Amino acid sequence: MDQNPGCELDLGWLNSVSVNLAAIKNLAAKLETKGVKGVHRAAWILKSITLIDLTTLGGDDTQSNVSRLCFKAFRPLAEDLLEELGFHYNESCPIHTAAVCVYPSKVKDAVQCLKQLGYYDKINVASVATGFPCGQTPLKTRLEEIRYAVENGAKEIDIVINRSLVLTGEWEELYREIQQMKEACGKAHMKSILATGELGTLNNVFKASVVAMMAGSDFIKTSTGKESVNATINFGIVMSRAIKEYYHKMGYKVGLKPAGGIRTTSDAIKWLILVKEVLGDEWLTPELFRFGASGLLGDLECNIYEFVTGKCPNGYEFSMG
Numbered sequence: 001m002d003q004n005p006g007c008e009l010d011l012g013w014l015n016s017v018s019v020n021l022a023a024i025k026n027l028a029a030k031l032e033t034k035g036v037k038g039v040h041r042a043a044w045i046l047k048s049i050t051l052i053d054l055t056t057l058g059g060d061d062t063q064s065n066v067s068r069l070c071f072k073a074f075r076p077l078a079e080d081l082l083e084e085l086g087f088h089y090n091e092s093c094p095i096h097t098a099a100v101c102v103y104p105s106k107v108k109d110a111v112q113c114l115k116q117l118g119y120y121d122k123i124n125v126a127s128v129a130t131g132f133p134c135g136q137t138p139l140k141t142r143l144e145e146i147r148y149a150v151e152n153g154a155k156e157i158d159i160v161i162n163r164s165l166v167l168t169g170e171w172e173e174l175y176r177e178i179q180q181m182k183e184a185c186g187k188a189h190m191k192s193i194l195a196t197g198e199l200g201t202l203n204n205v206f207k208a209s210v211v212a213m214m215a216g217s218d219f220i221k222t223s224t225g226k227e228s229v230n231a232t233i234n235f236g237i238v239m240s241r242a243i244k245e246y247y248h249k250m251g252y253k254v255g256l257k258p259a260g261g262i263r264t265t266s267d268a269i270k271w272l273i274l275v276k277e278v279l280g281d282e283w284l285t286p287e288l289f290r291f292g293a294s295g296l297l298g299d300l301e302c303n304i305y306e307f308v309t310g311k312c313p314n315g316y317e318f319s320m321g
């Protein structure tokens with residue numbers, strides 16, 4: 001995968017930003033009325049699985065639950081269900097998640113497990129970093145954390161931005177911090193978590209998106225999953241429009257990662273429709289779109305079970321999701 005080269009900070013662009021709330025609400029309402037059914041829905045569910053960064057970010061994470069997460073990423077559906085859909089688990093099977101996402105201290109465990117499964121090259125290890133979730137540690141420490149995760153084998157780094165710089169309008173400082181984080185990532189792809197629920201206004205969400213992209217982010221990500229407001233469709237529309245503008249101005253496609261509170265198949269499908277409508281089908285690949293989710297896979301699997309058998313699964317059947 002190539003990397004976003006970034007560009008110089010363009011304050012003129014930032015100063016011209018004015019998000020039209022009525023238009024955002026209109027589009028969000030329109031997207032609500034769209035849906036997919038039957039075999040198309042099943043196909044979108046399978047697609048959703050391949051777009052997940054399967055996440056565990058708990059204070060109680062252990063080597064064994066990280067291994068369990070990796071195994072679930074490697075074999076996300078029960079074998080008999082997958083076979084009913086015409087797929088078989090073998091080396092060329094495309095049905096696995098895009099990445100697993102863990103804390104820096106758990107990167108080694110995830111790398112070791114995926115290597116044992118022979119999937120370290122197919123399922124990326126992503127690590128949150130930079131004082132996740134709040135980003136309130138000195139910059140030096142935040143940069144060291146990135147380097148630690150990369151040295152341990154992370155191929156993707158989910159940094160958190162310094163929200164206070166957004167709230168005080170210190171865009172140059174924000175740009176400089178993110179640029180240094182990008183440098184610390186080296187060859188690893190950088191996803192910048194904006195923590196949209198803490199940015200105050202949609203104008204700030206748009207501006208923070210643009211600054212993060214100008215500083216070289218390969219993805220922009222809505223939330224940590226720890227804020228009280230996480231991935232909403234309104235934030236998704238604003239960020240997608242920023243990505244589209246950046247593409248038109250700079251010729252580079254930055255990815256989008258909604259994360260936080262995405263739990264159901266209908267949540268996932270809503271996001272896929274949004275991306276298809278605002279950014280286009282070309283964004284619906286793991287290179288340009290991810291779901292950051294700890295609890296979505298179980299519901300996707302239940303929905304596939306229902307599609308295949310015509311029955312609702314018992315609550316205990318997919319406990320590993």
Ligand SMILES: O=C[C@H](O)COP(=O)(O)O
Pocket residue numbers: 055057101223224225226259260261262292293294295296
């Ligand atoms: O980056 C991923 C988020 O932490 C996941 O949030 P979630 O646990 O609400 O799915």
